[in-house]
Amino acid sequence: MSEPLITPDDFHRLIAEEAPYAAWLGLKAERIGHGTALLRLPFRAEHLRPGGVINGPAIMAVADYCMYALALSIDPRGHGAVTTSMTLNFLRKTTGRDLLAEGKVLRAGRTLAFMETFVYADGETEPVAQVTGNYAFPRAK
Amino acid sequence: MSEPLITPDDFHRLIAEEAPYAAWLGLKAERIGHGTALLRLPFRAEHLRPGGVINGPAIMAVADYCMYALALSIDPRGHGAVTTSMTLNFLRKTTGRDLLAEGKVLRAGRTLAFMETFVYADGETEPVAQVTGNYAFPRAK
Amino acid sequence: MSEPLITPDDFHRLIAEEAPYAAWLGLKAERIGHGTALLRLPFRAEHLRPGGVINGPAIMAVADYCMYALALSIDPRGHGAVTTSMTLNFLRKTTGRDLLAEGKVLRAGRTLAFMETFVYADGETEPVAQVTGNYAFPRAK
Amino acid sequence: MSEPLITPDDFHRLIAEEAPYAAWLGLKAERIGHGTALLRLPFRAEHLRPGGVINGPAIMAVADYCMYALALSIDPRGHGAVTTSMTLNFLRKTTGRDLLAEGKVLRAGRTLAFMETFVYADGETEPVAQVTGNYAFPRAK
Numbered sequence: 001m002s003e004p005l006i007t008p009d010d011f012h013r014l015i016a017e018e019a020p021y022a023a024w025l026g027l028k029a030e031r032i033g034h035g036t037a038l039l040r041l042p043f044r045a046e047h048l049r050p051g052g053v054i055n056g057p058a059i060m061a062v063a064d065y066c067m068y069a070l071a072l073s074i075d076p077r078g079h080g081a082v083t084t085s086m087t088l089n090f091l092r093k094t095t096g097r098d099l100l101a102e103g104k105v106l107r108a109g110r111t112l113a114f115m116e117t118f119v120y121a122d123g124e125t126e127p128v129a130q131v132t133g134n135y136a137f138p139r140a141k
Numbered sequence: 142m143s144e145p146l147i148t149p150d151d152f153h154r155l156i157a158e159e160a161p162y163a164a165w166l167g168l169k170a171e172r173i174g175h176g177t178a179l180l181r182l183p184f185r186a187e188h189l190r191p192g193g194v195i196n197g198p199a200i201m202a203v204a205d206y207c208m209y210a211l212a213l214s215i216d217p218r219g220h221g222a223v224t225t226s227m228t229l230n231f232l233r234k235t236t237g238r239d240l241l242a243e244g245k246v247l248r249a250g251r252t253l254a255f256m257e258t259f260v261y262a263d264g265e266t267e268p269v270a271q272v273t274g275n276y277a278f279p280r281a282k
Numbered sequence: 283m284s285e286p287l288i289t290p291d292d293f294h295r296l297i298a299e300e301a302p303y304a305a306w307l308g309l310k311a312e313r314i315g316h317g318t319a320l321l322r323l324p325f326r327a328e329h330l331r332p333g334g335v336i337n338g339p340a341i342m343a344v345a346d347y348c349m350y351a352l353a354l355s356i357d358p359r360g361h362g363a364v365t366t367s368m369t370l371n372f373l374r375k376t377t378g379r380d381l382l383a384e385g386k387v388l389r390a391g392r393t394l395a396f397m398e399t400f401v402y403a404d405g406e407t408e409p410v411a412q413v414t415g416n417y418a419f420p421r422a423k
Numbered sequence: 424m425s426e427p428l429i430t431p432d433d434f435h436r437l438i439a440e441e442a443p444y445a446a447w448l449g450l451k452a453e454r455i456g457h458g459t460a461l462l463r464l465p466f467r468a469e470h471l472r473p474g475g476v477i478n479g480p481a482i483m484a485v486a487d488y489c490m491y492a493l494a495l496s497i498d499p500r501g502h503g504a505v506t507t508s509m510t511l512n513f514l515r516k517t518t519g520r521d522l523l524a525e526g527k528v529l530r531a532g533r534t535l536a537f538m539e540t541f542v543y544a545d546g547e548t549e550p551v552a553q554v555t556g557n558y559a560f561p562r563a564k
Contacts, residue, residue: 018191021198050159056205056224057162061198083197084535085508085557087228087369089396089414091389106412107373111534112507112559114371116412130388130398132371132412134508134557136535225394226367226416228510230537230555232530247553248514252393253366253418255512257553271529271539271555273512275367275416277394300473303480332441338487338506339444343480365479369510 002034004073011069014079022065025058029069035105037069040122043098053093054121054128060088063117063131066101070115071135074108080138084112089130094121099128112136143175145214152210155220163206166199170210176246178210181263184239194234195262195269201229204258204272207242211256212276215249221279225253230271235262240269253277284316286355293351296361304347307340311351317387319351322404325380335375336403336410342370345399345413348383352397353417356390362420366394371412376403381410394418425457427496434492437502445488448481452492458528460492463545466521476516477551482542483511486554489524490538494558497531503561507535512553517544522551535559 006014008029015022031038041047041062049055064083072078103117112134119129147155149170156163172179182188182203190196205224213219244258253275260270288296290311297304313320323344331337346365354360385399394416401411429437431452438445454461464470464485472478487506495501526540535557542552 014191018189019196020187020189021196022190024187046161046165048159048161049163050155050220051223055160055162056227057198057202060201060205064197064201079191082192082234083229083231085228085230086197087226087414087510088224089226089388089416090224091396093223106371106409114373114412127388130396130414132369132414134371226396228369228555230529230557232537247512247550255366255514255553268529271537273510273553273555275512296473300471301478302469302471303478304472306469328443328447330441330443331445332437332502333505337442337444338509339480339484342483342487346479346483361473364474364516365511365513367510367512368479369508370506371508372506375505 004032004034005076005078006032006072008032011072025061027062027065032069032073035070035074035108037066037073037103039066039069039101041099043096048095053095054099056090059090059099059119059129062099062101063088063119063129066103066117067115067133067135070103070105071113074105074113075137077137081135084134084136086131086133091130092126092128094124094128097121097123145173145175146217146219147173147213149173152213166202168203168206173210173214176211176215176249178207178214178244180207180210180242182240184237189236194236195240197231200240200260200270203240203242204229204260204270207244207258208256208274208276211244211246212254215246215254216278218278222276225275225277227272227274232271233267233269235265235269238262238264286314286316287358287360288314288354290314293354307343309344309347314351314355317352317356317390319348319355319385321348321351321383323381325378330377335377336381338372341372341381341401341411344381344383345370345401345411348385348399349397349415349417352385352387353395356387356395357419359419363417366416366418368413368415373412374408374410376406376410379403379405427455427457428499428501429455429495431455434495448484450485450488455492455496458493458497458531460489460496460526462489462492462524464522466519471518476518477522479513482522482552485522485524486511486540486542486552489526489540490556490558493526493528493538494536497528497536498560500560504558507557507559509554509556514553515549515551517547517551520544520546
């Protein structure tokens with residue numbers, strides 16, 4: 001089993017320097033393995049939508065950054081990886097809780113990686129959303 | 142041709158009162174028709190990701206709220222409509238510009254509506270992203 | 283744990299009578315539980331595409347009928363369930379082998395069910411495709 | 424405006440020789456432009472599913488081969504292009520009619536092309552399905 005190419009501390013440093021939105025969200029990598037990651041999005045009232053439940057963009061953000069951490073964990077070109085497509089399936093409403101995104105790489109090719117992430121509300125067992133994404137690595141120069 | 146059920150002013154009032162994230166983003170409805178909408182997301186540096194381009198969550202947010210405006214425009218139950226699934230295809234990178242989301246309803250059923258939104262960088266002609274979403278209306282009580 | 287509402291024999295009878303395409307494909311339900319199913323699509327040369335690999339429609343068909351079996355297994359309205367959206371991620375090429383679709387229900391609501399299916403080539407451990415689908419149940423009369 | 428790299432006759436010859444499933448379906452390219460295509464799937468009773476409507480795999484097949492024609496129309500590497508992801512949104516039921524898939528390329532990159540196809544029942548104005556796909560071109564040797 002391979003070692004991840006980045007640690008949670010590396011990830012926090014990267015988003016502090018280059019991803020102000022992730023920093024504003026307070027995203028925290030709880031665990032990064034080689035092709036696996038667990039990210040936490042702290043609850044804040046700004047994430048509520050009409051009806052008082054956590055909105056789609058918050059769920060998307062924690063899933064997207066989780067998959068970015070996955071790209072960084074497996075490939076030295078991860079820093080420049082971009083999402084080419086993403087599908088979100090919203091399964092349950094939640095509110096008032098942190099979100100946890102648990103992701104893994106299902107396929108890592110030379111050009112594209114495919115990942116799946118389940119988003120949970122902290123303390124609940126059934127997922128809030130299931131998210132898949134395709135990421136493209138930049139070509140070697 | 143039917144009239145839209147809400148105006149841009151109604152939409153701005155709704156997000157000011159119940160959608161603090163959309164308010165924080167400064168989302169503005171430029172035009173709402175019956176089943177059509179054009180929303181603007183003003184550029185801000187917080188939307189940049191590593192590499193200096195506008196990030197996925199910003200693109201997702203403007204598309205999601207555009208489709209929420211579409212749901213409100215066609216159905217009196219729109220306020221409680223929820224996204225059941227969304228697919229985003231990211232087509233081009235952009236930076237330093239407002240985003241415009243131009244959406245329309247492709248199918249409105251009793252329970253589900255299906256919508257498509259193209260996201261553009263203001264002043265560019267090729268879309269940044271193509272987004273589709275399925276929205277479920279709450280059952281009448 | 284609940285019992286499935288149909289058995290593999292029920293499923294074979296249904297497709298023999300009402301789903302001639304599934305019958306032509308020779309689809310076989312190897313196992314049906316409550317919200318879980320394993321279907322087999324026998325290999326045939328008709329499924330090859332340019333390059334000599336199994337084509338997308340064959341992969342889609344076994345996944346779609348697997349998710350139809352899932353709908354039948356959990357809900358008495360399953361017979362009339364329809365796919366509202368489906369996303370397929372193609373992960374690896376394969377050829378010359380039966381396909382196995384292993385699916386489960388991730389969320390069963392009053393109106394919609396959400397399912398995930400992995401498609402494998404028989405004898406291989408890494409999936410050929412990951413497929414998700416949303417199915418709508420007809421309203422009770 | 425560029426010329427398409429293949430004609431309908433080229434496409435018919437290719438599927439006759441290398442795509443037996445498309446040949447079995449009787450797929451016919453009615454029109455191929457540079458990045459646009461219109462394909463016809465003749466109706467046959469095998470495409471019906473329980474409830475007597477045309478099934479998902481038939482809709483997927485005509486959309487997938489339409490997007491394959493699109494790949495062939497714009498890139499000399501199109502023959503080896505593979506679908507990496509596809510999302511289908513099923514909008515209306517239909518039966519007893521040919522299906523027409525009208526597709527276009529929305530983005531053509533060095534590695535990936537993104538396409539959108541609407542599937543219609545012949546003689547109807549509202550689409551049966553909206554389908555998007557990402558296709559990867561093989562690397563030049």
